Structure formats: C-alpha cells, structure tokens
Amino acid sequence: MTIAVTNLRVEDKLYQNRYLVDPGRPHIKVRPHESPSANLRALTHICPAKCYELNDKGQVEITADGCMECGTCRILCESNGEIEWNYPRGGFGVLFKFG
Amino acid sequence: MIEEKFDAIVVGAGMSGNAAAYIMASNGLNVLQLERGEYPGSKNVQGAIMYANMLEKIIPDFRDDAPLERHLVEQRLWVMDETSHTGIHYRSDDFNEVKPNRYTIIRAQFDKWFSRKVREAGATVLCETTVTELVRDAQDKVVGVRTDRAGGPIFADVVVLAEGVSGLLGTRAGLRKMPKPETVALAVKEMHFLPEEVIEQRFGVKGDEGCVIEAVGTISRSMAGLGFLYTNKESISLGIGCLVSDFAATMESPYVLLDAFKNHPSIRPLIAGSEVKEYAAHLIPEGGHKAIPQLFGDGWVVVGDAAQLNNAIHREGSNLAMTSGRIAAEAIVGVKRRNNPMTRRNLTIYKTMLDNSFVVKDLRKYKDMPALIHTNSSNFFTTYPRLISLAAQNLMRVDGTPKIEKEKATTRAFINVRSRWGLVSDAVRLALAWR
Ligand SMILES: Cc1cc2nc3c(=O)[nH]c(=O)nc-3n(C[C@H](O)[C@H](O)[C@H](O)COP(=O)(O)OP(=O)(O)OC[C@H]3O[C@@H](n4cnc5c(N)ncnc54)[C@H](O)[C@@H]3O)c2cc1C
Ligand code: SF4
Helix, strand or coil, rough: CCCCCCCHHHHHHHCEEEECCCCCCCCCCEECCCCCCCCHHHHHHHHHCCCCCCCCCEEEEEEEECCCCCCCHHHHHHHCEEEEEEECCCCCCCEECCC | CCCCCCCEEEECCCHHHHHHHHHHHCCCCCEEEECCCCCCCCCCCCCCCEHHHHHHHCCCHHHHHHCCCEEEEEEEEEECCCCCEEEEEEEEHHHCCCHHHHEEEHHHHHHHHHHHHHHHCEEECCCCCCCCEEEEECCCCCCEEEEECCCCCEEEEEEEEEECCCCCCHHCCCCCCCCCCCEEEEEEEEEEEHHHHHHHHHCCCCEEEEEEEEEEEEEHHHCCCEEEEEEEEEEEEEEEEHHHHHHHCCCCCCCHHHHHHHHCCCCCHHHHCEEEEEEEEEEEEHHHHHCCCCCCCCEEEEEEHHCCCCCCCCCCCCHHHHHHHHHHHHHHHHHCCCCCCHHHHHHHHHHHHCCCCCCHHHHHCCCCCCHHHCCHHHHHHHHHHHHHHHHHHHCCCCCCCCHEEEEEEHHHHHHHHHHHHHHHHHHHHHHHHHH
C-alpha cells in the first residue's frame, strides 16, 4: 500500500516561513544552458523549496525567493559551474523562528 | 569598519562557534564573532536533542537559564514498512535525575541564549554580517577576513571557521574540499504545535519529561535515511533526511517523503490536530571519520559541521560541534598564553587534543559504516523492514497454524528475498563496521 498524499503544495509550506528577500540580488544563479545535466534536472524534484523548475524549452530556471539555504544544489551543481551559489547578504534570506 | 586587531575571529554563531567564542572570551582573549543571520540561530536547523555533559563542560550552570524543552525519559527506535512499525522502546525513571542527561531544544531560541552568554563573557558579536573571504599575508597565513559590510578587512591572529556544513569560506579558500553528495544528507523538518496536555497524554509523559522516536524503513523509499519525531514542551519536531546522492539518483522530493511520513498510520495519530508553524531544510554531514578534512593551518582552525564532525550513526552533531569548538578554543588560549604565534605547527595541539577526545574516537569506531549503509541502502531500508514486519505479524496473528510452521515460513521469507549468503554477509559486514 502506498500512502496517498493529497494537495501537497510546497508553496503553502513555505508560506509559514519568514524571509527577508533582497530584491534584485538573487543569491543563486543558473548558468545558461541548452539542455540540463542529470544533476541539474534532479534539482527540479529534490530542492526542498521547489526553487528549480523547467521552462517550456526544457531548461532549468531558478526563483530563489523561497530558498532555505540548505546547500543541496550547491553540493550537486556548483563544482562544474552549472550554478553560482552565494549566501544572501547578511540578515537577508530565510529567518527560522524555531529551526 | 573595525580598526582594531583581534586575538581571534570566529565565523558563525552556531553550536561550535558559540562554544569557541565563549571559551576564548572567558579566558580573556579579545574575540570578534561574525554571524550572517539576523540573530544567532536564524539560519540553523536541528532535531533537536542536546547533550548536557558537553554543554556542562562549557557552561556548568546552563540549566539555570538555558531554554530547554523536555528532558528525555523514553527513546523509541522504529523499523517501519508501509503499514506497520516494529519498535524497541527504552524508558527509565533513572532519567528523571537532578541533572538530566539529554534535552530537546529549539535551536533559534537556544542559539540566542548561547550567544547572550558569549557576549556576557566579553566577546564582540556582530550579526547580519556575512564573511565573504579569508585574508592571507605573503606567506599564505590567514590574517583576517573580509565581510559584506562597508569597510576594509578585519584582522586577527587566528580565524576559527565555525561556518557549518556547507562552509563556503573554507572550501573556496582551498582549505578543504566541498562535501560530496554521498557524504551529506538533506533533512526536511516541520514544527507541529499542540497543547502541552495533548503531548503529555499521547506520549505518556508528565511535566518536563519527553519522548523521542527515530525511524528507519520504507519511509525513505530505498534511500539511506532516517525519520524522527521529538517532543518539545508545546510542539513536536518532525522530519526526515536521506543522502543527497540518493535523492539525486531517485529524484524523490523531500517534501513528498515528509508528507508520507506524517501520514503513516503509526505517526498520524501522534500529530493529529497540530498546527504547523515552520518548514525547514538543512544538510547533515554523514561522511564520518573518512570525511574529516585538514583541521588547522597557519592562522586558522575548523570546527563542528564544517569539519564534518558529526556522528550520523548516533545522530549526534551538536555535542561534537560544541566539544570541537571548546577544544579548539582551549588550544588557541594555550598558544596565546605561551606568547607563541598562531602557526600551523603551534595549532597542531588542537588536532592532538581532538584525537584524544570522544569526538574522533567515536567517529573512528564507525569509520566503515557510511560506506556500508550507502552501498546497501535498499536492503537495509526496504527489504529488511518489510521482512521484520512480516515476521512480527506472522508471529502475532493467531490463526490455527502451528508455531513451528510459522517460524519456518518466516525463515523462508528472509532466505527467499535475500538468500542465505546475502543474510550472512550483511550480518558480518554490519558487525565488522559496528565493532
Ligand atoms: C534536521 C537535523 C536534525 C539534527 N538533529 C540533531 C540532534 O538531535 N542532536 C544533535 O546533536 N545534532 C543534530 N543535528 C546536527 C547539528 O545540528 C549540527 O551538528 C550542529 O548544528 C553543528 O553546529 P555548527 O556550529 O558546526 O554549525 P551550525 O550550527 O550550522 O552553525 C554555523 C553558523 O555559521 C553561520 N555562517 C556560515 N557561514 C557564514 C559566513 N560566511 N559568515 C557569517 N556567518 C556564517 C551560519 O549562519 C550558522 O549560524 C541535526 C541536524 C539537522 C539538520
Ligand atoms: S539551497 Fe536548498 S532550498 Fe535553496 S535552492 Fe538550493 S536546494 Fe533549494
């Protein structure tokens, strides 16, 4: 038996969190590419904040506003230059109330 | 921004950084601590179980004012398949002692408290400040840091890198390698709020007593992973984590895993009616002894998760972080007292002291476990949990089948799925890695 997961929207989960977004200064960027590598494509499923998505040309795009700064995408895709990863400026980004 | 030169700069105000800054400041060193979060703890995630002995070595009377949730009197270890759990429960009234051994905590609150202690000890703590770069002199010695605040570099005799698992500074400066996807786990966690009485009723605890559940099995969908449920005073921390390499290979979504865990028939009644107030994600170092990097060099030391000092087998991290921070600080205080420079040679003492502590001894004991679990995850996390459930159910259903036949059926099921040789080799390898 598998357990049905109904109405699961990550956006609703992220809505609980506190963020201080730094407008116009995304801390993660995806390098332009023709078609994404396996790791880059995996991020569209495994980023816990669902920041990565495929556009209609099959390329991976990021909207880093809900990012929890976990570092998973950095571990998978920074070393070969597929993404550029920095911490947000001091004080910005996710602000855990409980952690 | 800051003109003076410090004895030490600590990067990060998590468990390891606070321990290091506290010990150095208490011993009269002029310490600057830099934290990128709005307040200490705003970037940090933990289960969280906190171990009293390691904090006592730093702040002996911490129980007087530290924000502690519940002290643990019961621990449950569950092996789960889709519809069942088989568990070992250990509960003892001995844990109701004057100075309890383990507590649940809420990291954002705990880190704020610890940071206040650091400031009271005399350190300068600057939040909302991301350290962007290490500054080195012509001989390549680390002599300070640059931050994202206006102004030039800030100088110190030694920099303590307490920057946590993803530690950009050390990896970018080439002091250590980036963690590999198979040596870090990604964990997601939610905070479920419930009235105190409800938690006490559901877990059979009273007052400050607490209970924790740790779970393995099909909940991680063949990946190497662990689910957890920890009781706080008025909330339940609930989460699940698996190796990043396994996530990348299976493309499972962590939030789908978390929701399935929450909906498991054994978990759902425990959190029924709760209000979720936060969803968090964080990495955990899982590489063990083999993943420990170079720990010190000219003008720097690295402590805590940044140094991969985390015992994944026993789910201990904060205590290794606090202890490595304390030991690094004691080493630095020693070098300073002798008026020696903070060179690689003089800082070797940090590693020597750490090697002799439980931190490295424990990690060395389990040095082969990460590889074993990684290469066998589908057996350990799916096959065996299903078999264990089958065996228990077979034993417990009373249906007129003679017991001897039931036992034979159970043995057959194990052999069919894993073969005699597979079972023996898994057992031997597990025993060797555990030894
Ligand atoms: C879900 C989960 C459950 C866990 N459960 C437990 C448990 O029950 N018990 C246990 O003992 N351990 C547990 N751990 C492990 C424990 O949380 C860690 O081992 C511990 O927090 C490590 O402490 P640290 O000081 O090394 O790093 P962290 O606590 O991560 O602190 C690093 C700090 O450095 C700051 N920082 C990083 N880079 C910079 C920079 N460039 N400039 C300024 N500041 C910077 C960060 O903002 C952060 O405050 C758990 C971990 C997770 C993720
Ligand atoms: S750091 Fe974590 S949450 Fe942020 S984009 Fe990367 S994977 Fe997603």
